[in-house]
Amino acid sequence: MSALQQLQQQMLQAVMGGATQAHMIEVRGDVVADAQSRLDIYRHGYRVRLRDALANEFVGLQSIAGRRFRALLDAYIDTHPSEHYNIRWYGSRLATFLDNTHRQTPQLAEMARLDWAISTAFDAANETHLSAGELAAVPPHAWADLRLSLLRDLQVLPCTCNVDAFRRAADNGSERPHLRRYAAPRHMLVWRLDTQVHYRRLEEDEWQVLSAAQHGAPFAQLCATLAARHGETVALPRMVALLQAWLSAGLVHGLGTAA
Amino acid sequence: MHRSSSTSPLGRGTGSPTNRPMTAMRPDALPYLGYGLGLRVEYYEALLASPPQVQWLEVVSENYMVDGGLPLTWLERFRERFPLVMHGVSMSIGSTDPLDQDYLARLAALAQRIEPAWVSDHLCWTGVQGVNLHDLMPLPYTEEALDHVVSRVKHVQDVLKRRILLENVSSYVSFAQSQLTEWEFIAEVAERSDCLILLDINNVHVSATNHGFSSSDYLRGIPVSRVQQFHLAGYEQGERLIIDTHDAPVSNAVWALYVEAVRRFGRVSTMIERDDHFPPWADLLAELDHARALAEPLLRDAA
Known part of the structure; x- marks a missing residue:
């Protein structure tokens, strides 16, 4: 190992809070400040920077965790060194960390997952979306085999409570809502239309059809899914309503047919 | 490409004060841009009005090394109004980890997209062993570090197909094994790798105060022909050391050092x-x- 490599590895350990002391890295001290207090500036800055980066991304989690927020972040920082060149990606494992460490309070991981989905949608790749006119041009005989190609970065997150309300309150600076647990798990949709990130809860039937479309099911199968749930007479108007909503939200990227 | 700035992208030699050595007038000299600001979200709206005082913008490279969305939309708007330069914080040119080729590829792609007047980063290391400290860590000023940095700068310049600028960082520690002064080290890096220098006047002052060296000696040790850009910024007075926060007005001490720097280096963006x-x-x-x-x-007096 070169002297430079050794110095950098020892410095890294010292900054991250390890047992490495200043004299081990031959840091110079003087009358202005001793070596350890010089090193402490880097050690302090490391934690503050990571904490600030997480706080920027996880505003919903800050709202839902309240006074526990800082301790959550510190526990994550203590166990998760940053591995990406951009500090903006530091929170990529926070939701999984909360899954494992806070099983009794799943709202924390769910909230972190929604915050992160919003954050990653913000600068995901640009995609074009299908217009109502383009869909209307599809000939009647082609509809049964039609496959909707949804946005690549569209995200569907399971949730057991009203995490979206916490995020909305945090974004708007409004009063923190009360936690409300759902009788059955639901799903949250996160996507970006042009430059604006959106999120909303999905109705159960919409989630089923959207999931099927994401997995490449043809249009006839989407209708069949709704028919099985609502009956034939309700299925088609419901499918039309969903399609209209998806088109206006920019969720549909393009069209394809069965292979 | 439309540029609405009132500044002509004059070559460095053109209109430069006569005290600049002729070596500055090399054919690949970078333009003089005038007086600019760092592009920050907080000032997006104000900058869209193209205030005449602001002649160019420096963008933080990593903020725009993304796949799409709002950041790149804004960047295109500013690109239509101002000359841009790219300033990175993550190249980690001094690290003993291998250079991050994915990072360099994205940096090169952004440079190709926005055609900045130049690309800069810091003379430091930001992490090792795959861990990023997200800080501008100082190097020991040794021959070993010098050889290491020079070879990496040459590689980066080959990838980017352009000379880069390296900025002096503020530091709070120095190492017993250092054989050179900081200014000798940065000058040697620039000369041996044929890169340019982004001289942060505030950082010179911060490090000079924290380590007890003369900021004037520092300026005198930097080769005039290598300095392409100045940064001005503010710092925070810590308990015993001064901390480079870039979150305060430029101090009187830094203004005084800026005057000294203009006298030595002449017309510098x-x-x-x-x-x-x-x-x-x-x-x-x-x-x-x-x-x-x-x-x-x-x-004017020097001209």
């Missing part, structure tokens, strides 16, 4: 780099005007 505690727009413009007011009489 200058900008205020504000990273936090953002002041009202008018205050920031006033700081930029102050830089201009200090420098221009000296440059």
Whole structure:
């Protein structure tokens, strides 16, 4: 190992809070400040920077965790060194960390997952979306085999409570809502239309059809899914309503047919 | 490409004061851009009005090394109005980890997309063993570190197909094994790798105060022909050391050092780099005007 490599590895350990002391890295001290207090500036800055980066991304989690927020972040920082060149990606494992460490309070991981989905949608790749006119041009005989190609970065997150309300309150600076647990798990949709990130809860039937479309099911199968749930007479108007909503939200990227 | 700035992208030799050595007039000399600001979200709206005092913008490269969305939309708007330069914080040119080729590829792609006047980063290391400290860590000023950095700068310049600028960082520690002064080290890096220098005047002052060296000695040790850009910024007085926060107005000490730097280096593209505690727009413009007011009489006298 070169002297430079050794110095950098020892410095890294010292900054991250390890047992490495200043004299081990031959840091110079003087009358202005001793070596350890010089090193402490880097050690302090490391934690503050990571904490600030997480706080920027996880505003919903800050709202839902309240006074526990800082301790959550510190526990994550203590166990998760940053591995990406951009500090903006530091929170990529926070939701999984909360899954494992806070099983009794799943709202924390769910909230972190929604915050992160919003954050990653913000600068995901640009995609074009299908217009109502383009869909209307599809000939009647082609509809049964039609496959909707949804946005690549569209995200569907399971949730057991009203995490979206916490995020909305945090974004708007409004009063923190009360936690409300759902009788059955639901799903949250996160996507970006042009430059604006959106999120909303999905109705159960919409989630089923959207999931099927994401997995490449043809249009006839989407209708069949709704028919099985609502009956034939309700299925088609419901499918039309969903399609209209998806088109206006920019969720549909393009069209394809069965292979 | 449309550029609405009032500044002509003159070559460095053109219109430069006569005290600049002829070596500055090399055919691949980079343009002189005038007085600029760091592009920050807080000032997006104000900058869209293209205030005449602001002649160019420095963008943080990593903020725009993304796949799409709002950041790149904004960047295109500013690109239509201002000359841009790219300033990175993550190249980690001094690290003993291998250079991050994915990072370099994305950096090169952004440079190709926005055609900046130049690309800069810091003379430091930001992590090792795959871990990023997200800090500008100082190097020991040794022959070993020098050889290491020089070879990496050459590689980066090959990838980017352009000379890069490296900025001096503020530091709080120095190492017993250092054989060179900081200014000898940065000068050697620039000469041996044929890169340029982004001289952060605030950082010179911060490090000089923290390590007890003379900032004037520092300036005298930097080769005139290598300095392409100045940063001006503010710092925070810590308990015993001063901390480079870039979140305060430029101090009187740094203004005085800037005057000294203009006398030595001549006409150098200058900008205020504000990273936090953002002041009202008018205050920031006033700081930029102050830089201009200090420098221009000296440059006229020297011409």
